[in-house]
Amino acid sequence: MKLVKPITCRKCKGSGTFVRASGMPDNCWPCLGAGVVEGDKPTLAQAKAAQAEHDRIYGALRDLARADKKVTYMINMASDGLYILQAKEPERAAKAIASIQAGHPGVVKALAEYYKANH
Numbered sequence: 001m002k003l004v005k006p007i008t009c010r011k012c013k014g015s016g017t018f019v020r021a022s023g024m025p026d027n028c029w030p031c032l033g034a035g036v037v038e039g040d041k042p043t044l045a046q047a048k049a050a051q052a053e054h055d056r057i058y059g060a061l062r063d064l065a066r067a068d069k070k071v072t073y074m075i076n077m078a079s080d081g082l083y084i085l086q087a088k089e090p091e092r093a094a095k096a097i098a099s100i101q102a103g104h105p106g107v108v109k110a111l112a113e114y115y116k117a118n119h
């Protein structure tokens with residue numbers, strides 16, 4: 001991960017290593033051994049908001065798939081399909097997301113089929 005404004009990790013003071021209570025050294029969390037963490041608050045807030053939005057969309061997609069027994073088994077393919085669609089065709093992905101949020105059941109099958117055709 002590229003940090004916008006890295007600051008020294010407070011937990012390990014930049015060493016990247018954290019010593020467990022048992023005396024065993026381990027990679028520091030939250031810097032994951034890098035010794036630096038993101039220090040830019042707006043970037044952090046943006047990342048958090050994007051993650052929450054992502055969780056909402058994928059959660060809604062899974063709920064849609066669960067609600068219709070005919071497509072429930074496609075849950076993972078549909079999620080992966082949306083993931084690929086977002087990477088390859090963001091404009092179509094935005095439409096798919098609107099359909100998910102509107103609760104259109106057909107979007108699960110459509111995304112599963114997209115996955116089969118594009119992975």
Ligand SMILES: [Zn+2]
Binds near residue numbers: 011012015031033036
């Ligand atoms: Zn650290």
